[in-house]
Amino acid sequence: MLVMWMRIVLLFILSLYISFPAGAESWRDKTALLVYSPRYFGANAFPLPVLTGGDLSDRWELELRGEYHTMPGDQTKDIFARVYVPIAQGRAGVVVSGVIQEWYKTSEAVRDERNAVETSSPIRCFGDVIVNCYYQVLRNKRWADVVVSVNLKTASGGRLCDARFTDAAAYWFTAEAGRMLWEDTSRSAWVRLQGLAGFYCWMTNDLIHRQNDAFCYGIGLSGCFKGLSLSWDCSGIRGYKGNGDRPIVLRSTLSYEIKKNILSFGYKHGIQDYLYDSFSLAYTRCF
Numbered sequence: 233m234l235v236m237w238m239r240i241v242l243l244f245i246l247s248l249y250i251s252f253p254a255g256a257e258s259w260r261d262k263t264a265l266l267v268y269s270p271r272y273f274g275a276n277a278f279p280l281p282v283l284t285g286g287d288l289s290d291r292w293e294l295e296l297r298g299e300y301h302t303m304p305g306d307q308t309k310d311i312f313a314r315v316y317v318p319i320a321q322g323r324a325g326v327v328v329s330g331v332i333q334e335w336y337k338t339s340e341a342v343r344d345e346r347n348a349v350e351t352s353s354p355i356r357c358f359g360d361v362i363v364n365c366y367y368q369v370l371r372n373k374r375w376a377d378v379v380v381s382v383n384l385k386t387a388s389g390g391r392l393c394d395a396r397f398t399d400a401a402a403y404w405f406t407a408e409a410g411r412m413l414w415e416d417t418s419r420s421a422w423v424r425l426q427g428l429a430g431f432y433c434w435m436t437n438d439l440i441h442r443q444n445d446a447f448c449y450g451i452g453l454s455g456c457f458k459g460l461s462l463s464w465d466c467s468g469i470r471g472y473k474g475n476g477d478r479p480i481v482l483r484s485t486l487s488y489e490i491k492k493n494i495l496s497f498g499y500k501h502g503i504q505d506y507l508y509d510s511f512s513l514a515y516t517r518c519f
Contacts, residue, residue, distance in 0.1 A: 265347040266395055268436035268444065270469075271476020271505040272346045274396040275301035275308045276331050276359050278434070279385060280481060283450050283465050285426045286377035286410025288368050290322030291492075295329075297514035303507040305342035310334040310359065312512075325366045331359025331389075336396065346395040353391050360389040360397055376411040385434075398434065404448055406430030423455045432469045446471040452483075459489045468504075479506035492518040 270278040293316035301308040314329035334357045343351050363384045370378040383404045389397025410426040428450040435443050452465025464484045471477030480503040487496035494516040502508050 269476035292519035305339035400435035402434035404432040
């Protein structure tokens with residue numbers, strides 16, 4: 233009897249020794265199945281270029297924003313922070329931004345579609361640090377204001393295993409133009425047209441094609457009446473692989489400024505390859 237029980241215990245220990253490493257290896261191997269495109273990653277994995285209106289601000293800006301992203305099978309919340317530093321009285325500017333923390337809950341169906349491991353993070357999930365460098369090429373009231381930019385998304389985000397952030401760098405270059413369609417004499421009310429075009433590139437896990445190259449674009453309108461402003465744009469990127477890498481979104485933001493304090497509410501609707509509806513509430517302090 234004792235010999236039989238010893239054999240059972242030895243078989244149990246041997247099964248644990250064999251199964252644990254194999255299971256851990258399969259989890260690690262699952263990251264090789266990830267599809268590096270906006271369609272199969274979290275809401276904040278692929279930041280789209282933001283339109284500036286073609287006119288850089290000469291004020292420092294500190295922004296804190298709460299965001300909620302929802303789609304069938306995925307609910308995501310995050311806290312986003314942004315710092316804008318003007319240079320040479322608004323002739324140039326640098327923005328450093330990123331998601332401070334993200335909370336998410338996905339269904340098993342979405343988890344399996346993305347080849348993720350967990351439906352929610354067992355540890356704190358941080359986002360990528362993004363650096364945007366802008367330069368004011370031209371200011372011309374008769375024709376247009378023109379801004380060019382160089383942008384970098386670092387590989388600092390977490391939870392690659394859950395397809396939340398890519399753990400890979402991305403960069404993009406843009407040229408943007410903005411022109412006043414109408415402005416009153418006191419400049420307290422105006423309507424402005426803006427457009428953006430550029431090149432967007434990100435690293436992937438494809439051993440043959442290590443990066444995906446895309447065209448990025450955006451067109452929008454913005455208006456202001458005293459301290460109240462409203463902006464709208466349609467923006468996106470178009471990758472060459474066609475594997476969910478062609479997101480298009482509609483964005484709108486309503487803001488109110490009083491004594492260098494700005495409160496804003498934003499809404500973003502994904503049309504293609506970005507399946508989320510996003511809502512945000514932000515506070516910005518200007519200096």
